[in-house]
Amino acid sequence: MSKETIAIVGATGAVGQQMLQCLEERKIDCNLKLLASARSKGKVFTFMDQDITVEELTENSFENVDYALGATENDITKTWMPWAQKAGTIVVDNSSAYRLDPNVPLVIPEINPEDIQKNQGIIANPNCATIIALVALHVLHQEFKIKRMIVSTYQAVSGAGVKGIQDLENQVKDPSIPSQAFPYPIAYNLIPQIGDFDENGISKEEWKLQNESCKILHDPDILVNCTCVRVPIMRSHSESITIECEKEVDVQKARELLAHAPGVKLVDDPQNKIYPMPLDTSDQDLVYVGRIREDLSDPSKHSMILFCCGDQIRKGAATNAVQILEELLK
């Protein structure tokens, strides 16, 4: 049987490079095509002991390509998506360009894998902070029915791509080097803005947690109050989350459920200084969950608090996309 041809669009970026690694780690034997801008044409990367040369993305790039993993910004994605669709290529896309399109499934394989089958040629990968939060919360939603989430995120610089990584690397050596990816210096600082603000003062990243959570959980009534913050961490997003539930919560039951939840590692022994931290979650695929406790400010006992961390380039982007691809290849 001939191998499938798979393209990575944006193969030289933070997510694209991780996709290359995930395909190899998960032994997805395929003809691989690496696409990026004209700037990267001719760069060579190794995949399963083969050298593969990056090609410039053009209108004809998708000829004979069965599947594409998208890892470019929204405006670039909107340019090439019609080319892929015309060629009949099925795309798993990491940008936010198509996530809320009713014809595009938005999928976390641990939560709503059945939605993949409804695709019409595009499947969207959710926002990274949303994936990490929902992998942690899904079993709690099934048990206690979450009505409202109050979230503060601590998001790594690599969430802003290669330029974000370069900014932190440069500025820890010389804080006067200007940022390319952020509005302010990020070393020795944090920035309470990710994406533009709307007229209510809510940022685009904060809206993603609201809108995408409802779509993935098939529950339009969930409310999200969120503050997204960029922090000088290289890799792995962290989130402090309070959930208000329809049912009374039980912290011990929550721990038991999380201990067996797919994609989750329970790391919750605060007395012994054991809790999730981004250094521990970097370069692996599980979402660590800990600091689980009742919200004593809610006397009705319907609220609980937790802290979670996950590698947003892997589970928040590349791994999630490759998991979706694996479902498509079955």
Ligand SMILES: NC(=O)c1ccc[n+]([C@@H]2O[C@H](COP(=O)([O-])OP(=O)(O)OC[C@H]3O[C@@H](n4cnc5c(N)ncnc54)[C@H](OP(=O)(O)O)[C@@H]3O)[C@@H](O)[C@H]2O)c1
């Ligand atoms: N980083 C994360 O943690 C993360 C998590 C979830 C989702 N995402 C989303 O994933 C996408 C990629 O993010 P990233 O962090 O990997 O960004 P990045 O590091 O900046 O990489 C961007 C990629 O897009 C390519 N590109 C830029 N202009 C192009 C053009 N005109 N034609 C073809 N390719 C072009 C770049 O190629 P050149 O090298 O040739 O410029 C590079 O390969 C974005 O939509 C982002 O929002 C990122």
